[in-house]
Amino acid sequence: MRRRCHSPPPSPAPCARRNPSPASSYRPLQPLMTFDCTVRSCTVSSLNPLRTYQTMVTMRIYEEAVGAAVETGEVHGEMHLGIGQEAVAAALAAALRPEDAIVSTHRPHLHALAHGVDPVAMLAELLERDGLSRGKGGHMHLFAPERNFMCTGIVGAGAPIAAGYALALRGTGAVAVAVAGDGAMNQGAVLETLNLAALWNLPMVFLVEDNGYGISVRREDASAGVLAERGGSFGIPGATCDGTDPQAVLDALEPAFARARGGEGPAVVVAEVYRFRGHYEGDADQYRSPEEKASWMGEDRDPVHRQRALLVAQGTDASDIEAAETAAAATVGGWLAAARALPMPDPARVREDVIA
Numbered sequence: 001m002r003r004r005c006h007s008p009p010p011s012p013a014p015c016a017r018r019n020p021s022p023a024s025s026y027r028p029l030q031p032l033m034t035f036d037c038t039v040r041s042c043t044v045s046s047l048n049p050l051r052t053y054q055t056m057v058t059m060r061i062y063e064e065a066v067g068a069a070v071e072t073g074e075v076h077g078e079m080h081l082g083i084g085q086e087a088v089a090a091a092l093a094a095a096l097r098p099e100d101a102i103v104s105t106h107r108p109h110l111h112a113l114a115h116g117v118d119p120v121a122m123l124a125e126l127l128e129r130d131g132l133s134r135g136k137g138g139h140m141h142l143f144a145p146e147r148n149f150m151c152t153g154i155v156g157a158g159a160p161i162a163a164g165y166a167l168a169l170r171g172t173g174a175v176a177v178a179v180a181g182d183g184a185m186n187q188g189a190v191l192e193t194l195n196l197a198a199l200w201n202l203p204m205v206f207l208v209e210d211n212g213y214g215i216s217v218r219r220e221d222a223s224a225g226v227l228a229e230r231g232g233s234f235g236i237p238g239a240t241c242d243g244t245d246p247q248a249v250l251d252a253l254e255p256a257f258a259r260a261r262g263g264e265g266p267a268v269v270v271a272e273v274y275r276f277r278g279h280y281e282g283d284a285d286q287y288r289s290p291e292e293k294a295s296w297m298g299e300d301r302d303p304v305h306r307q308r309a310l311l312v313a314q315g316t317d318a319s320d321i322e323a324a325e326t327a328a329a330a331t332v333g334g335w336l337a338a339a340r341a342l343p344m345p346d347p348a349r350v351r352e353d354v355i356a
Contacts, residue, residue, distance in 0.1 A: 045254060047094055050316060052246050053307045054324035055093065056086040059110050060304050061332040062119070066109065066126055066139075070281045075126055077138055082110040084276035084296075087303035088209055089114040091249035092177070095257050099174040101148035101165035103158035106140045107209075107275075108151035111179055117144040123339035135345035136353065148176075155214075156180060156187030159206070163193050166202035166266075175203045175260045182270075183214025185227050197266040198234035204266040205256045206231070209243065211275045216287040228270040236266050243271030244303040274301070 063083045069075040082089070089110035096102075096115055104111040112122055118132070125131025126139050133143055140153030148165065152158050162178035169176055184190055185208060197204045208227055212219050219227075228238030237259070241252040249271050256267035274296035278285035299305040311321055 047247050047250060049311055050320060050324055052090050053311055054328050055090045056304050056307055057325055057328040058331055059086045059089055059113055061328055063109060065332055065336055067281060079139060079281040080107040081277050082107050085209055085273045086110060087246040088243050088249050088271045088273060090246045091253055094250055095253040101176040103162040104151035104179045105158060105181060106153040108142055112142060112149055115147050115149050117147050117149050119335045120338045123335055124342045127339055129342045130345050156184040156189045159190045159193035162204060163196055163202055166204045170203055173261050175205055175257055177205045177207055179207050182208060182210040182219045182223060182227060185230055186223055194231045194234050194236060198236050201265045203260040205260055206268040208270040209273050210270050211273050215279045228268050231268045236268055238268035240270045243273035244301055244306060
């Protein structure tokens, strides 16, 4: 008997240009996929707006200082900055506990600051001095074992490492966070880890910073479906949030963390963000239109400016806002001076920490 041939599926509609989503588009997913906060009496916290603003300004100035060091030649090699993604890190800082673990990406600085990694030692590493990895790792290979923090420059490779953390932390109430970009969600290592995380009921949160591009390739041209639903076939719930609003990010993160801490398994949180620099410092960035960049980088969507506008709308005294900004600048200035004062790595230790 001859097999009946089926007609091929219709061709997909051509992708439209990436446009900023209206606020109403940020939503939890369908009922199968949403978090049940009542299971563990999850109460979402309210961020302190002024403290959060100071945290975000500190992060912005930190990244700008690193970018300036690249321009002057003080830092060599590729550099991937998180400018524009501060709201996610500020919310992450509020959700994390000291015993939690993070495996970050090639854009790791803000996550490191969120988890309390020594900012001077991190800057020293970026400045090729005796820093976190004794000057050998650079900014894509930051390790702070005392904070359960590490990162990797290989796209998607952090997820299975985070699963190892989660396996070790299972039953302790601590959580392992696997940070990824939208491009990494198409990597086999991430999809395989989603499967294992569900199979082994690991205390994991997959935090996806969806900035709309995998280097220069638009998400719409590379990824089918909704990213937060990638874990759905494994029974992993997911949510999408406005990554320019720290409170919105925390509203999505806290139920995910509560689920993982309570022994109910992993969750996926996708934060829609926009990187204000090219993929790396020096990227010509010709793949994004001026109109697109202007729509995302204006004051109404810049996360730092949005948080400042919130303070003004709430009636926060202007002197308090200025004091937070001054304190942030002074803090980063002190870190930078301390890092520059550290010695260069000792050549006699060049073979230490190297396995070959």
